[in-house]
Amino acid sequence: MKTNEIPYKIYLSEDEMPTAWYNVREAMKNKPAPLVNPGTGAPMAAEELEGVFCKELVQQELDNDTPFIPIPDEIREFYKMYRPSPLVRAYCLEKKLDTPAHIYYKFEGNNTSGSHKLNSAIAQAYYAKQQGLKGVTTETGAGQWGTALSMACSYLGLDCKVYMVKCSYEQKPFRREVMRTYGASVVPSPSETTNVGRKILAEFPGTTGSLGCAISEAVEVATSTPGYRYVLGSVLNQVLLHQSVIGLETKAALDKYGVKADMIIGCAGGGSNLGGLISPFMGQKLRGEADYDIVAVEPASCPSFTRGKFAYDFCDTGSICPLAKMYTLGSQFIPSPDHAGGLRFHGMSSILSQLYHDGYMRAVSVKQTDVFKAAEYFARVEGILPAPESSHAILVAMEEALKCKETGEAKNIVFGLTGTGYFDLVAYEKFHNGEMTDNIPTDEDIAASLAKLPQV
């Protein structure tokens, strides 16, 4: 098929939207390691997990075999409010870079949460509602997940309590108002409202918080309040399952125009976007049906893949969660508060960690100032103000397209544009004023944090 037949934006019709999520674990020879009880060292049983998560979500978390899990009708109806999302052919960027590469990005930012997070938020809220719960608790870093969850809860009539990493709470004051518009209550974390929050504040009085710490607080409230469960926007197997809708739509759109991706690039914090985007492609790769160069891009200031250790670790700072086997910088690792690029989690999805460990994907880390340079360039050329998170993938996609210019290869480069940067303008301002730094942890920082890994 000729290039010029591909529109700027490929939209699937509503009846072309996926009717089932794809579970990439079914194709993995080495399954992701199970969550482990830190007390006993034994894999967490379903009954144990059901104190924290909804029943149905526990089933999804533990299911390593079922390839396709149907998307309930009510969730599909909600998806139709903002999906299918466009797969954009970056004609303007290609022209500006003067590259023979063909660049595509799956744009997940055209909804009020401003990111892909809504795909899992509505699923998790739906199952909570089905189980007859009153509400859910969660943490949020940049605020995208919290906003997404507050939207989903508002739609279904569930209560929503959000613990927001303190430095984000302060850097992104307007996020709170969006969540409030959707009726959520938002608490800066660490807070005085939980035991674990008070303990962390006593130990580190000036702390600006971390995702791991906010998770501890949200889990404590969920497990100690009747009718509540905890939900999480990344890292978990269930989240990657829900986010597979991104990859399924991407693949359907490419297939529609007979395009075979050569390279798939995604930013990686806990892995929700990357895991979802690559799912069906990785399935093919694992089955030996097709090959793709799959690239995780992470911030140099929080480099779990590229400088972390593949080991069992707590998912939270307060050590009250189960242990997950993953690439981790240590649950006590807190990225510099000057880091504004999101993707702040100390660990990484167990699924992605296993795939990376087994050589099915590679990872690169990039510096914050380079990320914002790429963000501004992209905004000017493609017209979309990208989220800093997404801009990690933009940077590497642009670098790869420039390599194609050297080699003359017309590669098909696909990347995930996870969201918009409308709530990141404090960071953009810092960048414009030349006040942004790179904040790369030293080897000593990382070694000190890794020294505290639990013994399993």
Place this chain on the structure above:
Amino acid sequence: MKTNEIPYKIYLSEDEMPTAWYNVREAMKNKPAPLVNPGTGAPMAAEELEGVFCKELVQQELDNDTPFIPIPDEIREFYKMYRPSPLVRAYCLEKKLDTPAHIYYKFEGNNTSGSHKLNSAIAQAYYAKQQGLKGVTTETGAGQWGTALSMACSYLGLDCKVYMVKCSYEQKPFRREVMRTYGASVVPSPSETTNVGRKILAEFPGTTGSLGCAISEAVEVATSTPGYRYVLGSVLNQVLLHQSVIGLETKAALDKYGVKADMIIGCAGGGSNLGGLISPFMGQKLRGEADYDIVAVEPASCPSFTRGKFAYDFCDTGSICPLAKMYTLGSQFIPSPDHAGGLRFHGMSSILSQLYHDGYMRAVSVKQTDVFKAAEYFARVEGILPAPESSHAILVAMEEALKCKETGEAKNIVFGLTGTGYFDLVAYEKFHNGEMTDNIPTDEDIAASLAKLPQV
């Protein structure tokens, strides 16, 4: 056609996008009154206008007869970056209101400028570039137009100077950073950088500015700097022409599903969105081919249609622009600084003013607190955080849908959702905190302002 065949979002394909703008003036028996030279009282000649505006735009401004004006290819390419915009069937809102009405909204907010303003910004920047100019100047109120223009100028490599109404500059600090991302320079107005700004500051030292005043400054700079022209985001005939792309797409989408609109509702400040949305429908109505109930919704704090006078008036506070015949509150009228709903211009498009005067449309004014109530309701139900401007139309669309519930009528209600409210969260916060007021001008306020209308 059955309701359930209509998707949540009707997307036209790129080749179904309009190839020409529609000029509603061709169908008007009473043409809009010409711009007049305040010194001589005579209609402004093309040569006079060309000192302020680009040549091609002057032609478009004066052309009352040509029905369709082709959209240049380069503009259509730019449109493809964010258009066609979806026509959304508000299934969730209909269900929540339990109304037999069918509600549709044309959503223009899925681009980084956050509104429909980009449709005219790219056109005006394009003609400036074609004419070999170095740059353009403009004013912006809420910041949507300034953002749109900075995006268009960045794309085409033009310099862009934006005078931003001071109270918006302060209420919306992040807008400045978006414009900066696109390379524009932004000055709070009134400023010390122009004669007219200095004069206004001397007369009203504490003024929070007005669109009329920012226009004066931008025009002064454009007319006194070689290689620059002035561009305007609303009011002018040329702007309504470019914005007709909204109405043309809306009509094409409805026609595709065999839906005949009964009622078309748009918010009205200077008229850019409303004029564009209704253009092709109004053309039919003027020719007697179809009837539509067309409703302009304006803020009670700046009620030019409902409480203004149909008369010649200055478009700017500084009285340096030509006179336009329009519904006006007087060029010295400044809405309360507590008014956060946008739509702050003292006058109204001459085209819409004439159509309103001739009885082809009606107008209602609504209170700010009611507007934000509707905005929050809509956000929760439809998932989109609306701009306060757009929420004027939401409120009236909801009221009309509730009337249908009383009468049992299944009317097709179409409204313009002009943009998103991501940069309006200071106002949302005020609303949440119960600190928002309605700020309706007294009869004396308006009479005092109208007493200063120029004698023509």
